[in-house]
Amino acid sequence: MPWRLRxxxxxxxxxxxxxxxxxxxxxxxxxGMALAIAILLTVQSVMNxxxxxxxxxxxxxxxxxxxxxxxxxxxxxxxxxQLARDPGITKVRYFATADALLMRGQSVxxxxxxxIGEESVAHYSRLVKxxxxxxxxxxxxxxxALASRLDLAVGDWVTFILPAETTLGLEPIRxxxxxxxxxxxxxxxxxxxxxxxxxxxxxxxxxxx
Numbered sequence: 635m636p637w638r639l640r641x642x643x644x645x646x647x648x649x650x651x652x653x654x655x656x657x658x659x660x661x662x663x664x665x666g667m668a669l670a671i672a673i674l675l676t677v678q679s680v681m682n683x684x685x686x687x688x689x690x691x692x693x694x695x696x697x698x699x700x701x702x703x704x705x706x707x708x709x710x711x712x713x714x715x716q717l718a719r720d721p722g723i724t725k726v727r728y729f730a731t732a733d734a735l736l737m738r739g740q741s742v743x744x745x746x747x748x749x750i751g752e753e754s755v756a757h758y759s760r761l762v763k764x765x766x767x768x769x770x771x772x773x774x775x776x777x778x779a780l781a782s783r784l785d786l787a788v789g790d791w792v793t794f795i796l797p798a799e800t801t802l803g804l805e806p807i808r809x810x811x812x813x814x815x816x817x818x819x820x821x822x823x824x825x826x827x828x829x830x831x832x833x834x835x836x837x838x839x840x841x842x843x
Contacts, residue, residue, distance in 0.1 A: 695761070695821055697727075727754060734826065735795045736776075737806070738784045745780060745826040747794065758827070762813040764788065773812035773829065777822035786811050794826070807832065 701713065710728055718726045734747040750758070759765055762775060774792065776784075786792060793806045809832065815825060 695758075695817055695819070695825070728830075730830075732796050736780070736784060736826065737793045737795070738786060738790070741784050743780065743783055744824070745776075745794070746824045747796070747826050747828060749830045749832075750827050751830045758815065761817050762815050764813060766813055772809050772832070774809040775813045775815050775827040776811060777825040778814050778816040779822040780824065780826065781811065781814050788813060794828075 701717070714726045714728060717723055728751075730749045732747045734745050736743050736745050758775070766773075766775075774794075776786065776792075781787075784792065788811050791808055791810045793808050795806050809828065815827070816822060
């Protein structure tokens with residue numbers, strides 16, 4: 635059957651104004667196809683939005699790959715230079731992590747402490763409020779849920795304790811809340827960011843990453 639004839643038959647059946655079975659089935663087919671296309675476009679838009687949120691919120695905060703050393707004497711700069719030369723790696727960033735306790739008044743909660751430098755402030759600028767123009771050594775950035783749990787507002791002072799024993803026991807560090815990180819993810823429940831220099835005296839008890 636020629637394609638021209640097929641097209642004429644399909645067009646006649648589709649535009650059939652009658653009340654017969656073929657006209658009813660044609661209308662049902664058109665409505666079904668329109669709904670299917672609408673649903674497909676909606677799902678595609680949702681997935682594109684999720685992909686954007688995944689890149690800008692989750693993957694911008696969580697390292698794709700972590701290279702960790704328990705030996706604090708390791709020259710991380712040398713390793714970082716080696717990794718940066720790999721064409722498949724777009725960014726190499728040094729940070730240290732440790733579990734910590736945050737205290738304000740009678741409120742105490744656990745947090746995952748991570749260090750950032752001044753060069754990394756712009757990396758978090760989209761997700762922190764208020765925006766930071768500079769990064770001070772006595773400043774702290776907390777996840778929104780974590781700050782809410784401690785009833786903290788920007789400018790308030792908070793004390794954190796690391797599992798680093800000194801001759802006087804556990805040494806508390808007092809810092810002020812510089813900004814709140816609102817990523818709309820689970821990281822807001824546990825993440826605390828401090829300056830590299832604040833963390834240096836306790837580096838031996840942490841992991842250099």
